Amino acid sequence: MxxxxxxxxxxxxxxxxxxxxxxMLTQLPDEEFQGAIFRIIFFHVPAAFTAFACFFAALVSxxxxxxxxxxxxxxxxxxxxxxxxxxxxANLVTGMIWARIIWGIWWTWDWRLTSMLICWLxxxxxxxxxxxxxxxxxxxxxxxxMSILSFTVVxxxxxxxxxxxxxxxxxxxxxxxxxxxxxxxxxxxxxxxLLLFAVVLIAVRMRQERxxxxxxxxxxxxxxx
Amino acid sequence: xxxAAARNFEYLAYGLSAVWVILVIYVLTLVSRxxxxxxxxxSLKRMVEDRxxx
Numbered sequence: 001m002x003x004x005x006x007x008x009x010x011x012x013x014x015x016x017x018x019x020x021x022x023x024m025l026t027q028l029p030d031e032e033f034q035g036a037i038f039r040i041i042f043f044h045v046p047a048a049f050t051a052f053a054c055f056f057a058a059l060v061s062x063x064x065x066x067x068x069x070x071x072x073x074x075x076x077x078x079x080x081x082x083x084x085x086x087x088x089x090a091n092l093v094t095g096m097i098w099a100r101i102i103w104g105i106w107w108t109w110d111w112r113l114t115s116m117l118i119c120w121l122x123x124x125x126x127x128x129x130x131x132x133x134x135x136x137x138x139x140x141x142x143x144x145x146m147s148i149l150s151f152t153v154v155x156x157x158x159x160x161x162x163x164x165x166x167x168x169x170x171x172x173x174x175x176x177x178x179x180x181x182x183x184x185x186x187x188x189x190x191x192x193x194l195l196l197f198a199v200v201l202i203a204v205r206m207r208q209e210r211x212x213x214x215x216x217x218x219x220x221x222x223x224x225x
Numbered sequence: 226x227x228x229a230a231a232r233n234f235e236y237l238a239y240g241l242s243a244v245w246v247i248l249v250i251y252v253l254t255l256v257s258r259x260x261x262x263x264x265x266x267x268s269l270k271r272m273v274e275d276r277x278x279x
Contacts, residue, residue, distance in 0.1 A: 036234050036237050037240075039237055040241070043241065043244045047244065082251075086248060086251040090243070090244045093243045093244075093247065094240045094243060097239050097243060201252070201255070208262060211263070214266060215262055215265055218266060222276075
């Protein structure tokens, strides 16, 4: 039953993505100053939103683990962090490709780009930390603390373009920013399938964590003989 | 289509492809990990059954 729901969600996400790509390439007009490359925003921003949503979920499950010591919270935390990193990587790479056309450079060390890179590296460090600690409860406790600390960077990444003068454009979705209603609808419309896809990946990753616990129990049983 | 517009489309294609490549790599990592865990569980289950028989 659960498997069928996941497959259904995956198919729905794929169908929505195909429809959105078709619409953004054939129906939406080129942006006046940037031309066709502007369409990359429909993946660049939703990928960042998905990554931040995952990191927020990791923060909540980290706090939940520290207050309940339930290893399911730890399994959820590692699952959402891994998926968040994949979408964070998509955000960074699409940003670099966009920058190459608009700024003429692949990368610049401005507040937004640098803080996003640091954020991504912190969460990658979370996964490295997990590999370094063998004992499950100790690993879960340290990982929860690392996850909570790492999240402190996320608001900084989000608001850096508002707080500082950056080469990255100023906000277009909040504050003084303006964005054409059709572009805005496509941006949020494309976030939905990416979120659905993230939910499917998180569920698959959670199942692996359960299997990993089963494997650890079997190992202990074998060693006990 | 002029050169700048063609270059714009070329890089848009790179961008869209990059998103899919990253997600496909992650999915393949999940599939590979799933296979390894399953194989290890099967092997350990066999080992436990063998030891119980003897």
